[in-house]
Amino acid sequence: MISIFSIIVFIAQITFFAIGCAGGSNNNGNEKRSRFGFRSGAKTKFHVKGDTEVATKGPVSMASTASKVTENADEKKISHQDTVRTAKDKTIVKSKDKTSEKENLKSQKTERKGEKKPLISVEPSGDSLTFKLESESQIRLTFKNISDEKIMFKMRVSDHSYNMNPVFGTLEIGESSDVIVTHTPSQCKEAKLVIVNSKYAGDVDLAKSFRNRKPTGGPITINLVAT
Incomplete structure (x- = not known):
């Protein structure tokens, strides 16, 4: 009886010891895993996951943002260029309008003053x-009737x-018709030639006709220079 009881106690002690070792082993294992495995692994897993997310999501987001910034900058640049072009176009239009206004005012002033257009053209x-100062020189002019009379x-x-x-x-x-202008040597360096023109009045004496009637065409003035 004593031996059986001793055996049972021995078996129980061994069992409790085994259970205690197993628990301690598990606890120690857990501590080790928690020290070197779970904590480290969790951190590693977390960081790896975080790095993966940063590596995959971060750059895409930055690239998208950079793309949007570039697009916005390009749109602003294009808008600025369009604004500058529009301003230039408006300036050109205003310049043309001012030129047109000046021409119209000049034409109106000419009409008010009673200035008339020439009835002939002169070539050249x-x-x-320009003539020679110290020697005789000639220039040929060509007059053409550009009126309807x-x-x-x-x-x-x-x-x-x-x-x-x-x-x-x-x-x-x-x-x-050709007209020859001749300069004889002189000290005169500058002079003016005026071509008076008018509708033909039917008079044989043209000098008398010009004296008695006002010219209907505007005069043409040419500077004569001797060098």
Whole structure:
């Protein structure tokens, strides 16, 4: 009886010892796992997951944001360029309008002053003719009737060192005629040539016709320069 009881007690002690070791082993294992496994693993898992999320989601979000910023910047740039172009167009339009207004005002002033358009054209065209100062020189001018009626013309010059041939003349509709301007050596460096023109009045004496009637065409003034 004593031996059986001893055996039962021994078995019970072994059992309790085994259970205690198992529990301690589990506790120790848990502590170890919690120290080196779960905590470390949890942290590692968390960080790995977090890194993965940052690596996958973070850059995409930044790229999307950068793309939106770039698009907004491009839109602002295009909008600014459109604004500048619109301003330039408005400036050009205003400039054209001002030029047109000036031309209209000039035309109105001309009409108010009673200035008339010439009935003839002159070639070569220009405001001045250049001659030689110390020797005789000539320039050929071509007059053309640009009106719808027969016209007459008269030449006047401010200095006698210049001679014209012819001084008077007539031109039919669309007809052209040459006039020679000659400069003789003199000390005169500048003079003015005025071409008076008018509708033909039917008089044979053109000089008398110009004296008795006001010209119907606007005069053409050309500067004569001797160098």
